[in-house]
Structure formats: structure tokens, C-alpha cells
Amino acid sequence: xxxxxxxxxxxxxxxxxxxxxxxxxxxxxxxxxxxxxxxxxxxxxxxxxxxxxxxxxxxxxxxxxxxxxxxxxxxxxxxxxxxxxxxxxxxxxxxxxxxxxxxxxxxxxxxxxxxxxxxxxxxxxxxxxxxxxxxxxx
Numbered sequence: 001x002x003x004x005x006x007x008x009x010x011x012x013x014x015x016x017x018x019x020x021x022x023x024x025x026x027x028x029x030x031x032x033x034x035x036x037x038x039x040x041x042x043x044x045x046x047x048x049x050x051x052x053x054x055x056x057x058x059x060x061x062x063x064x065x066x067x068x069x070x071x072x073x074x075x076x077x078x079x080x081x082x083x084x085x086x087x088x089x090x091x092x093x094x095x096x097x098x099x100x101x102x103x104x105x106x107x108x109x110x111x112x113x114x115x116x117x118x119x120x121x122x123x124x125x126x127x128x129x130x131x132x133x134x135x136x137x138x
Contacts (some may be wrong), residue, residue, distance in 0.1 A: 025071060040067055042118045042122055
């Protein structure tokens, strides 16, 4: 017969919540890294223009390094940011992702740009990895 004796077992809820927050934040950073990697890989380097609805294409590589993500503490929301294009009131990342109007620098006229989503499809593709990341976390 096996007997077990518990002596002085005390759980501190504060430490448990801290550990859970630490694990959650670590996993959100892992997810952000995966989505960022997939988004960067979806943008091809070529001189041709992208088809409507396809990820954008790029002539040079420096723009790929500017795709960033952020994990916020407010309501545990996961937010992707791309701080590389807000100049003179034109938000280039949102124009790329959703389409819209963009002002041409030399002419001064605004042109309509079609959407070339790359973050939303990257997040949808990375969604298959979420269970593996959260598995055995706690």
C-alpha cells in the first residue's frame, strides 16, 4: 500500500499569475516572430509589379527589415506594426495591405493603389502553428 503525506503545501496565486503571464508573453513573441518571418518571405524581390490581391513585390531588400511586430500589455492584444511608411500624411503599410489613395511625390496628384495584403495571409498561415506553441506551456 502506498501512502502520501502532504506537509506545508501552499500556493501563492500571485506567483502562479506571474508565471502564466511570462509564458503567455513568451508565446506571443514566438507567434509574432513566425508571422513576421512568413510575411517577409511572402514579399518577393523582383522588378515586376505584383498582381491584384497578391503580396507586394519589392526592388530592394531594406524594406523587409522594417516589418516589425509588437506585443502590448493592454487587454493582452497582439498588434503588428510596420513603422516604415508614414511620411507627409501617407501611411504606406496600410495602403499596401488594404489599398487606397496615395499621393505621388513629383506630380502632386493622388493615385488609387490596389491592395496587396501580406500580413493577413501570413497570420492565417501561421495559425496552424498556434496549438504547437501553446502545447505544454503551463
